[in-house]
Amino acid sequence: MGPPISRNLHRTAKKTPSKAPAKTPKTKAPVSETGPTSSLPVDLLQLLLNIFRNAFPERLSTDITPLLQEVKGHLYNRDFSTAFGKEEYLETYAVRWSPSRTLCYLEILYNLQDELKPSKSESQEGEDANWNIVGLGGGAGAEIVALGGLLKLFATTNEDEHTAKMNIAAIDIADWANVIKQLHSGIVTKPPLSKYASxxxxxxxxxxxxxxxxxxxxxxxxxxxxxxxxxxxxxENAHLITLLFTLNELYTSSLSLTQKFLLNLTTALAPGTHLLVVDSPGSYSTVSLNDTDKKYPMQWLLDHTLLQPPGSAKADAAPRWEKLQEEESKWFRLPGGLRYPIELENMRYQLHLYRRCG
Ligand SMILES: C[S@@+](CC[C@H](N)C(=O)[O-])C[C@H]1O[C@@H](n2cnc3c(N)ncnc32)[C@H](O)[C@@H]1O
Known part of the structure; x- marks a missing residue:
């Protein structure tokens, strides 16, 4: 495989937090590939990991391996209704896979903030400035904890002028209600401290x-x-829709229903709404045509549906989305010094950011 290709279609200034707390590495990060690590403040990343650790103490205080093997087995067999079918499986999934993704999503969102943050006129409702975000397939909590971290980052770097309040709706086929309740509680309440704390x-x-x-x-x-x-x-009123590590699952489940869903979403969204898609690089879906199977890259299918309006053969057919950024393959690498009871992973992803046209 060749080197990662990155194609910026629009200005996306990469920022370094101006008031980042000093980094004090304490343990070796599980670096599986060389390259620059995240420049986000390690203290904040640690706080986000602690939210997962404190939300599900039962999963992390005992040996998680047997439950993990069961969940992995069901995921491998693509038996999602069983893999996400009981509370202990959901908690196991959340503590194992969501923490690394949370840190990766925080970096993505922070780097895209200039594009994504609603302008004051878009977000002002009465006295409150609102940022409305809908996480499709957002049940396992990674995007929610990342958004909590983003608010904190805005507050500590004085970049919150337009973001007084985030309203997040997570929509998912599995019943993640309790996992989300625990994580939300960990975001908005003080973390537990030892009674001996100074x-x-x-x-x-x-x-x-x-x-x-x-x-x-x-x-x-x-x-x-x-x-x-x-x-x-x-x-309704969403400024940002996210499809994080979910779109390829939808395409695999049904290509035609996914295309229909994306068209319904397009119809429902107001001009200016952003759609952020992140998934594994090199994801393919198989399309059957005339008894032959052909594999199409996920991003090709997505662009085909979003960027080519029905009847686009007509010269006057207006596009319904514009593509602002595209990364075919990018690494998120954990910085050193993070502590978490189980393995954390560096991640590789593809990213596509669109804006609904007027
Ligand atoms: C790989 S997980 C990703 C979870 C989370 N977005 C993240 O990035 O960590 C895919 C999620 O999509 C959800 N999902 C799959 N098919 C769905 C559907 N048809 N409708 C709603 N959610 C779906 C699953 O239940 C699961 O929570």
């Missing part, structure tokens, strides 16, 4: 953000079978 540690112990700044709702739906009017209600 007065200084106690006074420095703060929640990531407040409940009034960070609202999360969960909606259990199969997005591929949502009536268009229900989908429209769920994404």
């Amino acid at each position: 007065a200084a540690a106690q006074s420095a112990n703060n929640a990531l953000t407040s409940p009034s700044s960070f609202a999360v709702t969960f909606h259990q739906h199969d997005v591929l079978n949502l009536p268009p009017e229900t989908l429209a209600r769920l994404v």
Whole structure:
């Protein structure tokens, strides 16, 4: 495989937090590939990992291996209804896979903030500035904890002028309600401290953000079978829609239903809404035509659906989305010094950012 290709279609200034706390590596990060590691403040990344650790102590205080093997087995067999079918499996999935993704998503969102943050006029409703985000397939909590981290990062780097409040709706086919409740609680309440903690540690112990700044709702739906009017209600007023490590699952489940779903989503969304898609690089879906199977890259199918309007042969057919950024393969590498009871992973991903046209 050749070197990663990165194609910026639009200005996306990569930022380094201006007031990043000093990095003090304590343990060796599980670096599986060489390359630059994340420049986000390690202290903040650690706080996000602690949210997972504190939310599900039962999973992380005992040997998680047997449950992990069961979940992995069901995922391998693509038996998602069993893999996501009981609470202990959901918690196991969340503590194993969501923490690394959370840190990766925080970096992605932070780097895209200039594009994604709604302008004051878009977000102002009465006295409150709102940023409305819908996470499709967002049940396992990675995007939610990443957004909590983003709010904290805005607060510590004084970049929160337009972001007084985040409203997040997570929509998922599996029942992640309790996992999300625990993670939300970990974001908006002070983390537990030892009763022997010093007065200084106690006074420095703060929640990531407040409940009034960070609202999360969960909606259990199969997005591929949502009536268009229900989908429209769920994404009403959204500034950002995310499909993180979910789109390829949808394509694999049904290509035609996924295309229909993307078209319904397009119809439901207002001009200016952003759609962020992140997935494994090199994801393919098989399309059967005239008894022959042909594999298409996920991003080709996505561009085909979003960028080519129906009847696009007509010269006057207006595009419904514009593509702002594309990364075919990019690494997120963990910095050193992070502590977590089980393995954390560097991640490789593809990224596609679109904006709904007027
Ligand atoms: C690989 S997980 C990714 C979870 C999370 N977005 C993340 O990045 O960590 C895919 C998620 O999509 C959800 N999902 C799969 N098919 C779905 C569908 N038809 N409707 C809604 N959610 C779906 C799964 O339940 C699962 O939570």
